[in-house]
Amino acid sequence: MHVSTGKLRPRRWLTHAATAAAASLLLAACGGGSDNAEGDGSITLRVGWYGGDPLHAALEEALDQYQQDNPDVTVEVSRAAFADYFDRLATETAGRSGPDVTRMSMSYFADYAGRSALQPLDDLVGDTIVVDGLDEDVQESGVLNDEYFGVPQSVISHALLIDPELLATLGAEPPSPEWTWDQYAEWAKAIGQANPGFYGSSDMGGQLQAFEVWVRQHGSELFTEDGTGLAFDRSVLEDWWTYWQSMRDEGGAPPADITADSDTFETSVLTQGLAPSTYVFVQQIMFFQALNEHPLELQPMPTTEGGDPGQFLKALDFWSISSTSEHPEEAAELIDYLVNDPQAIQTIGLNLGVPPSQEARDQLDTDPATPEGKAIAYVESLGDDRVGPPPGPWPRGYGELLALFTKLGEDIAFGSTDIGAASEQFFSEADRVLEGF
Numbered sequence: 001m002h003v004s005t006g007k008l009r010p011r012r013w014l015t016h017a018a019t020a021a022a023a024s025l026l027l028a029a030c031g032g033g034s035d036n037a038e039g040d041g042s043i044t045l046r047v048g049w050y051g052g053d054p055l056h057a058a059l060e061e062a063l064d065q066y067q068q069d070n071p072d073v074t075v076e077v078s079r080a081a082f083a084d085y086f087d088r089l090a091t092e093t094a095g096r097s098g099p100d101v102t103r104m105s106m107s108y109f110a111d112y113a114g115r116s117a118l119q120p121l122d123d124l125v126g127d128t129i130v131v132d133g134l135d136e137d138v139q140e141s142g143v144l145n146d147e148y149f150g151v152p153q154s155v156i157s158h159a160l161l162i163d164p165e166l167l168a169t170l171g172a173e174p175p176s177p178e179w180t181w182d183q184y185a186e187w188a189k190a191i192g193q194a195n196p197g198f199y200g201s202s203d204m205g206g207q208l209q210a211f212e213v214w215v216r217q218h219g220s221e222l223f224t225e226d227g228t229g230l231a232f233d234r235s236v237l238e239d240w241w242t243y244w245q246s247m248r249d250e251g252g253a254p255p256a257d258i259t260a261d262s263d264t265f266e267t268s269v270l271t272q273g274l275a276p277s278t279y280v281f282v283q284q285i286m287f288f289q290a291l292n293e294h295p296l297e298l299q300p301m302p303t304t305e306g307g308d309p310g311q312f313l314k315a316l317d318f319w320s321i322s323s324t325s326e327h328p329e330e331a332a333e334l335i336d337y338l339v340n341d342p343q344a345i346q347t348i349g350l351n352l353g354v355p356p357s358q359e360a361r362d363q364l365d366t367d368p369a370t371p372e373g374k375a376i377a378y379v380e381s382l383g384d385d386r387v388g389p390p391p392g393p394w395p396r397g398y399g400e401l402l403a404l405f406t407k408l409g410e411d412i413a414f415g416s417t418d419i420g421a422a423s424e425q426f427f428s429e430a431d432r433v434l435e436g437f
Helices: 015-027 053-069 084-096 105-112 166-171 181-194 206-218 234-249 256-260 282-289 327-340 341-349 358-364 373-380 398-414 420-434
Strands: 042-050 075-082 101-105 157-163 278-281 298-301 317-321
Touching: 015 317, 015 398, 042 084, 042 157, 042 327, 053 075, 053 327, 053 341, 075 181, 075 327, 101 105, 101 327, 101 420, 105 398, 157 282, 157 398, 181 234, 206 234, 206 398, 234 398, 234 420, 256 398, 282 373, 298 373, 317 327, 327 373, 341 358, 358 373, 398 420
Parallel strands: 042 075, 042 101
Antiparallel strands: 101 317, 157 278, 157 298
């Protein structure tokens, strides 16, 4: 999940955009516009990104400074919310008119790189674009089929987001960071049973990214190394959905109708005060905190007794260069500025997420009591007992599978299908989607 305003949906914002963008990339169904930054340089670079108003303001300020320092470059910007941006980018890419520099989501990274829409950066990384200072776990996040297509913008990991004050009101202690999934369920169910109308946890059953943690804890990966198939057994998926069915049945997680109506930051069960715990990617504490009066805290995901570390650190978003750019060298110089320049780092702050280098995080000198400070501290606290080697890029077709997983999780919760039928459908559809590439 991505850096954005509080209007983006933690469960569905990827799923809804995914289907539209994948279709548009092939059919060029939508159009878009751009905003021009004044300049009289001899080289014009278009820079595109998705996000909300705080990110727009921060990046435009950084780009204004870049133009002052580089008067031979004029920057035109193209920006929008996530779904609108990828609709626009798909159309522009089909017309060979995409931005020179684009913010690329891991959800679509393999789609764009796999269709030769992105410029390989191997000849630019290490010289023009310095990546040596990036965290080890994220340096290779932008590599696909042994080619470098994306420079990481941020580092992310999974987390539980906790409301300690709501917990105190409900007469419960916070969950322990050392708890297993079974202990987490026992705790969540006890809260729901003792407090009618409240629940211990949000329902993660339809969240593919949370499920990936579970899969890795059970000794597998979500996808095969070449991205052409699923790499886990059906029993692992069925156990996951059975776990969350039990949570709903015994009061640990909300019923289906509440979950279906809580798919934005504003309407989430944590923001509504219905549950003191929810699943997030680490940077989302900033969006949730802006909507919650109580101070919120981050802690690791539950573990599986005797299992492998399920979490990982990796980049979720990148700076990439269009394969049709007429100025790849100058585009690379701009990316290096956005990633490594001290003034740009200060200007952008955490609007793109937790910076992917220790040097950048240190430069920000963030107050540890703020949501931004808590996000940084959380990332830096994760050791080898929590995080394993990062998986490769999500494969082409990932967005379609993300949407399907959410739908099947909801169908199970509403009782319109059973777990066996849902798992069979997911595996069958995954074969079709992944083998199609």
